[in-house]
Amino acid sequence: MAGVTGRLVRGWCPRAVRSSLQVPAQLHMSKTAMGASQKDFESAMNQVKLLEKDPGNEVKLKLYALYKQATEGPCSTPKPGVFDLINKAKWDAWNALGNLPKETARQNYVDLVSGLSSSSDSSSQVKPEADREQAGYETLVMTSEDGITKIMLNRPTKMNALTTQMYQEIMLALEAASKDDSTITVLTGNGSYFSSGNDLTNFTHISPDEIEEKARRGAILLRDFVGCFIDFPKPLVAAVNGPAVGISVTILRLFDLVYASDRATFHTPFSHLGQTPEGCSSYTFPKLMGPGKAAEMLIFGKKLTAAEACAQGLVTEVFPDSTFQKEVWTRLKAYSKLPRNALRISKQMIRNHEKEKLHATNAEESRILQERWLSDECMNAIMNFLSRKAKM
Numbered sequence: 001m002a003g004v005t006g007r008l009v010r011g012w013c014p015r016a017v018r019s020s021l022q023v024p025a026q027l028h029m030s031k032t033a034m035g036a037s038q039k040d041f042e043s044a045m046n047q048v049k050l051l052e053k054d055p056g057n058e059v060k061l062k063l064y065a066l067y068k069q070a071t072e073g074p075c076s077t078p079k080p081g082v083f084d085l086i087n088k089a090k091w092d093a094w095n096a097l098g099n100l101p102k103e104t105a106r107q108n109y110v111d112l113v114s115g116l117s118s119s120s121d122s123s124s125q126v127k128p129e130a131d132r133e134q135a136g137y138e139t140l141v142m143t144s145e146d147g148i149t150k151i152m153l154n155r156p157t158k159m160n161a162l163t164t165q166m167y168q169e170i171m172l173a174l175e176a177a178s179k180d181d182s183t184i185t186v187l188t189g190n191g192s193y194f195s196s197g198n199d200l201t202n203f204t205h206i207s208p209d210e211i212e213e214k215a216r217r218g219a220i221l222l223r224d225f226v227g228c229f230i231d232f233p234k235p236l237v238a239a240v241n242g243p244a245v246g247i248s249v250t251i252l253r254l255f256d257l258v259y260a261s262d263r264a265t266f267h268t269p270f271s272h273l274g275q276t277p278e279g280c281s282s283y284t285f286p287k288l289m290g291p292g293k294a295a296e297m298l299i300f301g302k303k304l305t306a307a308e309a310c311a312q313g314l315v316t317e318v319f320p321d322s323t324f325q326k327e328v329w330t331r332l333k334a335y336s337k338l339p340r341n342a343l344r345i346s347k348q349m350i351r352n353h354e355k356e357k358l359h360a361t362n363a364e365e366s367r368i369l370q371e372r373w374l375s376d377e378c379m380n381a382i383m384n385f386l387s388r389k390a391k392m
């Protein structure tokens with residue numbers, strides 16, 4: 001790929017170039033009704049030569065195509081052979097412009113370069129995080145950059161405990177991530193915890209006459225939430241930045257990669273709460289680690305260290321906490337440059353074998369929990385947790 005980049009760069013950008021830049025969305029739209037003059041066009045060609053940062057192959061192909069269209073009109077040269085990769089990519093990009101008028105191509109070229117130049121001017125400043133954030137979430141921070149969509153649980157003072165609103169927002173975020181142009185989706189936590197699992201206040205403020213209905217709706221929410229992970233179409237990565245409890249542990253088996261800080265622990269205290277496994281763990285954990293080890297975690301609530309979870313196959317790789325963020329994001333940025341469709345298809349090939357079984361398990365686990373939530377064992381355990389502070 002490095003060779004391809006080098007050769008593509010030499011086609012129209014002689015300066016040494018480095019990282020990637022955002023492409024303006026309005027590539028096929030003209031910004032001004034009058035269109036760009038020949039002078040604007042020539043000036044844009046000169047600006048391309050002065051770009052300090054590598055705009056990336058995709059942008060370079062667009063520049064090439066627009067340049068050819070603006071100067072020669074629609075592509076009429078013979079299609080290069082399949083093994084002539086670079087010329088074929090260039091031909092494809094040009095040919096894709098169809099009968100786009102020369103003037104429009106010229107204007108689009110000028111617009112594209114102008115977007116690149118302004119990104120380049122501000123490149124020494126780190127964009128404020130809020131600029132890249134996707135609005136509309138109260139309990140999450142969702143950002144998309146470098147081909148990676150990051151969904152960050154954002155209730156650090158509550159150890160990222162999952163409220164019903166948060167389950168809903170995670171589902172919406174996954175839905176958005178499945179459709180955006182990112183290659184990889186990452187779930188992580190803000191603060192010291194990955195997540196302390198279900199927020200136990202989800203069980204409070206419920207009057208006796210509405211408890212059954214709440215439990216029924218809770219089971220549907222749980223089933224839909226876990227279903228989103230089962231069906232997620234792109235590579236899904238968990239960056240487990242700290243301890244994980246309950247459902248934030250069980251769903252990990254539905255991720256494609258699980259990277260953990262060595263400060264992370266993995267704990268499913270279901271029996272202590274009068275509850276039972278979810279997240280398909282009643283199926284995935286025994287399959288992964290054998291029934292004995294799964295029983296220690298799921299029935300008896302044994303807490304695993306990150307190293308133990310890695311030895312059981314629940315975690316892919318453990319990183320020292322001090323370098324966790326740097327190492328994980330460097331790795332993921334490299335992975336995100338791999339061909340997107342190949343990653344997606346490979347993931348689906350791996351996952352499709354057991355999708356049906358996972359959905360059936362999810363439905364059954366949710367049904368059983370619906371009953372459990374109505375039990376005295378569960379109510380008493382939750383009351384104990386919530387009254388803990390009063391006792392101290």
Ligand SMILES: CCCCCCCCCC/C=C/CC(=O)SCCNC(=O)CCNC(=O)[C@H](O)C(C)(C)COP(=O)(O)OP(=O)(O)OC[C@H]1O[C@@H](n2cnc3c(N)ncnc32)[C@H](O)[C@@H]1OP(=O)(O)O
Pocket residue numbers: 157158159161162164196197198199200201202203206211214215218219221222245246247248269270273275278373385389
């Ligand atoms: C009718 C039913 C409808 C239900 C609908 C739900 C649908 C989906 C259900 C999916 C089921 C999932 C099962 C599970 O996930 S089981 C696991 C549940 N989690 C726990 O049991 C963890 C409970 N928390 C703790 O044990 C401790 O807080 C901790 C995580 C070990 C951290 O302890 P530490 O001493 O360091 O810190 P604090 O306890 O002081 O925590 C700081 C504040 O955060 C609040 N907190 C943390 N975790 C939770 C939580 N899970 N639920 C509610 N609140 C939590 C804690 O209370 C502190 O708040 P405060 O400062 O206001 O007191």
